[in-house]
Amino acid sequence: MNASISRRTFIHTTMAAAVSSHPILASASASSGKRNIKLGFDNFSIRSLGWNALQILDYAGALNVDVVMFSDLDVYESLEESHLKTVKQKADQLGIELHAGTGGVCPSSSRFNGKYGSAEEHLALVIRVAKILGSPVARCYQGSMDDRKNGEIYRHIKTMVQTCKKVRSQAVDAGVKIAIENHAGDMQAWELAMLIEEAGKDYVGATMDCGNAIWAIEDPMTNLEILGPYAVSSGMRDDAVWASENGAWTAWANMGDGHIDWIAYLDAYEKLCPNVPFILEIISGAQREFPYLKPEFWSQFPKAKADQFARFVAMAQRGKPFEHPADRPSGERSTELAQRQQKFDLEQSLKYCKEKLGLGMK
Numbered sequence: 001m002n003a004s005i006s007r008r009t010f011i012h013t014t015m016a017a018a019v020s021s022h023p024i025l026a027s028a029s030a031s032s033g034k035r036n037i038k039l040g041f042d043n044f045s046i047r048s049l050g051w052n053a054l055q056i057l058d059y060a061g062a063l064n065v066d067v068v069m070f071s072d073l074d075v076y077e078s079l080e081e082s083h084l085k086t087v088k089q090k091a092d093q094l095g096i097e098l099h100a101g102t103g104g105v106c107p108s109s110s111r112f113n114g115k116y117g118s119a120e121e122h123l124a125l126v127i128r129v130a131k132i133l134g135s136p137v138a139r140c141y142q143g144s145m146d147d148r149k150n151g152e153i154y155r156h157i158k159t160m161v162q163t164c165k166k167v168r169s170q171a172v173d174a175g176v177k178i179a180i181e182n183h184a185g186d187m188q189a190w191e192l193a194m195l196i197e198e199a200g201k202d203y204v205g206a207t208m209d210c211g212n213a214i215w216a217i218e219d220p221m222t223n224l225e226i227l228g229p230y231a232v233s234s235g236m237r238d239d240a241v242w243a244s245e246n247g248a249w250t251a252w253a254n255m256g257d258g259h260i261d262w263i264a265y266l267d268a269y270e271k272l273c274p275n276v277p278f279i280l281e282i283i284s285g286a287q288r289e290f291p292y293l294k295p296e297f298w299s300q301f302p303k304a305k306a307d308q309f310a311r312f313v314a315m316a317q318r319g320k321p322f323e324h325p326a327d328r329p330s331g332e333r334s335t336e337l338a339q340r341q342q343k344f345d346l347e348q349s350l351k352y353c354k355e356k357l358g359l360g361m362k
Helices: 007-021 043-049 053-063 081-094 119-133 145-151 153-166 168-174 189-199 210-216 220-230 262-272 295-300 306-318 335-355
Strands: 039-042 067-070 097-104 137-141 177-181 204-209 231-235 238-243 248-253 278-280 287-290
Touching: 039 043, 039 053, 039 335, 043 053, 043 067, 043 335, 053 067, 053 081, 081 097, 081 119, 097 119, 119 137, 119 153, 119 168, 137 204, 137 231, 145 153, 145 295, 153 168, 153 177, 153 189, 177 189, 177 231, 189 204, 189 220, 204 210, 204 220, 210 220, 210 231, 210 238, 210 248, 220 231, 220 262, 220 306, 238 306, 248 306, 278 335
Parallel strands: 039 067, 039 278, 067 097, 097 137, 137 177, 177 204, 204 231, 231 278
Antiparallel strands: 238 248, 248 287
């Protein structure tokens, strides 16, 4: 970015570009009505409770959801087939679809989880778990925004492609798609789409995370438009973005407490990824500033698309600082408070999705 361009000129230019290029900006209808989209949640939403898979399924049954994402392998008491079949049986009894997942599987990333052997062994394991559980996906991720330092993201993408190709036959034979998440600001949507195309979209898809999009200075609608056709699973939460002196602040929020136009988003979601469940991964309140008005910031995004970034800037200019709802549990930080807050955040978000957005099949 040219340091000689004033902040005012830059903002006005990018906002004008965003409005002219945004295909469904301000297109929300008055109400959404009932939508034919399954609703569920990721167990990471209630991570502080420390529940195992069977306990989470009991909770999910009480909440009357359609899908549960187990996004880590530690949630199971055992990875033996007999136990996994017990988990599947319980999910079947409750009428709950399972999506199986794990963490970092890119060996060149600092977020690689070596607990389960090599990257190839790790991916093969989660594919096996997914098959036993009847999950159509094996959710995983590459890394985090740390992978973007000095333009290193493209080296990690190449490594991730190679890793996926090593387990192609296992994924195809199992009927399971490797579902790579845009995770913690590691990849913008176009970069993940490129990864999927290079690896092979016959067995690799996307876990589309609209919350993580803002950590890659990306408007969630941009993320949806690019990744929607590749999506096989999802991780959803609301986003708040607002302008700062150096660029923009971002915060993850409960559904309905952020700045995403959910009616417009879901109208596009139904068209672009009609069979993909809407899975909540609520992580409320995490705030981070992105100082994109400082020239040194851009070393992390050497190939950023100006038109896509303009839409993020426009979102920031429309936003306002994030605040938690007044009735959210508060007090001195503790495990017990974190548990209460996470249950509140998830349950309020599910209620909003069902009552205001018409999500869920039950």
